[in-house]
Amino acid sequence: MSPQLAGQIELLGQVLISGILLGGLYALIGLGMSLIMGVMKIINLAHGELMMVAMYMTYWAFTLWHVDPYVSLLIVCPLMFLLGVVIQKFLITPVMEAESILPQNQVLLTVGIGLVLANLALLLFTANYRSVPVSYASKTIYWDIKLGGQTISLSISYPFLTAFAIAVLLGTALFLFLGRTDTGRMIRATAQDKRAAALMGINTRKITYITFGIGAALVGAAGALLDPVYYLYPQIGGPFTNKAFVITILGGLGNIPGAVLGGLVLGLAESLGSVYISLGYKDAFGFIIFVLVLIFLPRGLLGKGRAQ
């Protein structure tokens, strides 16, 4: 094998690894939004801001008490769950129940919440860029493969791998929760048909609190996992809200396995696209795939049947 070919294989391998690992994180961000979308039929435009809040929690836990970001998941997720419940109970539910011409005013409410959260963070923590300087931030596992007389050396980032593993764990836990527990089944029932669920005696109001709480906890977990490999500042939420958006659509709006697939597809599309097409258009690939999915698979990647 020629060195050039080996180089190309190495490039492709590295790009695939990066795409999948990043996709895992994206999936976690998308899962929360997808769940909320499925049950409440609203798009949570404060999703990225919730992640920002979790990132600051993790940051302060690390800075003040030297709590490792992965350990702080145990504190951050419950706190984010509570925050989600509070937002749903005191802000979103009253608006959902009020009569209005368009239901989209709930979406605007989340815009307002996002504005308040981001600017509160700006006021409290200043605009400084911060990072969680864990010792393993750029720790890397090298993996050398002998192939046809050439060495292909791949590298896997330790914090990205850990984040991916925890994302998989949390995703599995969510599936088990939704599939095996009563509350999980109630959430699914509410997502399918809210009125029917209410008629079956499900307290749908309580279910919406729990759903938003879980959504917030999931994106909170993503925030905590992102801290060691990324950085944070008050305005960080916006781009991630957009990503979550795309993932949710790719996955077929509220479809949970779809969101996982959507995250992976987005991660891979970004990394493959940036190398083989153009870095400048990297962020467009997700949208282009989305439009293609829309035209050819209107029910999302995992959807069955046709719309209408």
Next chain:
Amino acid sequence: MNRKTILVSAGLLLLAAFPLAVQNPYVLHLLIMTFLWVLLGQAWNLLGGFTGQISYGHAAFFGVGAYTTGILVKSGLSPATAWSGLLLGGLMAALIASVIGWICFRLRGPYFSLSVLALAEVLRLVAVNWKQLTNGAEGILYIPAFRSKAYYYWIILAIAALAFVVIRAVMRSKFGFYFLSIREDQDAAESLGVNTTRYKLYSLLISAFFTGVAGSFYMNYLGFIDPGIVFSISDISIMMILVTMLGGAATLAGPIVGAVLYILVSEFFRVWVKSGHLIFFGILIIFIIIFFPSGIVGTISQSRAGRKLRASAERKAAA
């Protein structure tokens, strides 16, 4: 002419005479921005409020309008061509809209909402990367034609008034009833023989046209655009929804109230509260949505419409 028409005309005349009395550029600037946002709110409202097709990406049409004019300016033609961009920008926006509408309106649900968002993002990236055409991230600068703000004031006031009149006329025509029927119950509309796909498209075309005109005016007036400004999700697309919904979606007056709130109140906060001014604005949004779920105009007119109506509706729903 009924009393209302006379009142509206008198109000418009008063507004038109305003720059004769007050020449302060800053005050005029705020009012120009308010009228611009009235126009944007009206445009979004026709599609979102009256027809029920929520768009999260109207910045796509705004940006196309702005860049149409920007590219005209950049090509070095006479300043008059910049103004021809008003019409051309609107038409370009409508053209792009017809493509996306043709793809998405066959489907129901949030697909349209989100594909316009995708469209806006893709167009933004095209504007950033296609440097020969758009100057890329550098943006396009143009020293505006008129020094006095009064001309811009009259132009945008006229356009906003025109949009108001057109949309009012549309909503009183056959089209308007079709639009409302699509929003209320698409199946029922279809079963009555309304070609919903086509009427949704009409609504979108009018809406995109006015949004494109607004974008083109923005370029003419402010004289500087770059992809991040005119294709912004948070500053254009979401704010168009905000302006409409705060004022009252599906009411003609709603976007006007919304634009006043958005431009004047947020400027008030920015100047007086200084640090953290956006928190106050965010709280204001939350407050309005909780206490005026149909927007200020919408909720007030709903409660005016009499408890009778609602009581009877409630009785029906309970039965």
Next chain:
Amino acid sequence: MTTRRLFTLLAIGALCGLLVPAVPALAQVKTFTVGIPLPLTGAEAKFGEMEKQAYEMAVEEINVRGGVNGVKLALDIQDSGGKPETATAIVEKFITINKYPIVVGEYTSQCSYAVAGVCEKYNVPYLVVTGAADKITQQGWKNVFRLNPPASLYNLGVFSFFEQVAKPKTIAILYENTDFGNSTSKAMKDYCDSHGVQVVLSEGYQAGAVDFKPILQKVKSLRPDIIYMVSYLMDASLLMRQSKELDINPQAFIGGGAGHTLPEFLQNAAEASEYCMSATLWTPQVKYPGAKEFFDNFKKKFNKEADYHGAEAYAAAYVLADTLKRAKAATSDELRASLAATDTMTAFGPVKFVSWGQFSNQNKMDTLVLQVVNKKYETVWPAAASSAKFVYPVPRWRERK
């Protein structure tokens, strides 16, 4: 019905608009107020904040020493959110309502450019402090003066380093797709094209990406001598960290200023920042009078380190004081004339507005190259100004301790 209510509201709104600016422009006779738009919210807020603090510190110092000709300086700093639309509105208000005879500041190139257009329109002098895109001082505008060098000259120090030390054959360029990134990287590309350095890759990226590894892997496969990066913000540290992870070993990593010169870069990139070089306009080690004092006092006062953005703002306040001192009257015309005749020394370096080539009223200054040595920024080039010896080529990642 609702329409009438609406016009009432509109009228009230208009009134509010009238009342807002009804603040007296000059509270006291003996004060000179300067209007400064800055991004205090939004993505660039960090820099806006640093510049705000530097302006305030400088003005405080000037006023403690009795002000300028007995007149105290005051600042009217307003938040533009980094949006050209808001920045122009603020400046229009400064000029027409507050009647400030001069405008200073803004941060991004986009905002500075838009503000420059407004100032030119109203014939009010404008001192650009940070906006670096070349075109700002290439329009032949007589009211626009720029303290910082244009982006295309940020690399002058790097170029002389290339010619005298590095002599690279190949280079890969990664830049943020903004006005600043485009200008700076284009200058590098033009230099390389005309000096026989082969550009193996030149790609723009969107700021804020989480993972640069795919593109970095591509860079790795091209084996360039130099990897040159232009990053506004924290992308700089991600690029370095991920280069380390991928074990990319060029002769040197060189940044184009901004992101690679931030104190946060050292913290976030940690050991991955070691030996990274960057073009810069200023370091605390420069031998200009007051530079070190500025850095130390700033650190004492705000408990954080100032980078060249802070120095620019600090120097701008002194340039303004100098201009005011020499002006016959505090009018736009006199201040413009006085600004044009500026020839002063500041903590940021010598300031003199000259015109050459396409540039007009542009300060010309030497730019430096810094390198991270032992987790600290050291000035390494030009040799005369250096505080430490450069390390070139840099050791391979796996061979470092």
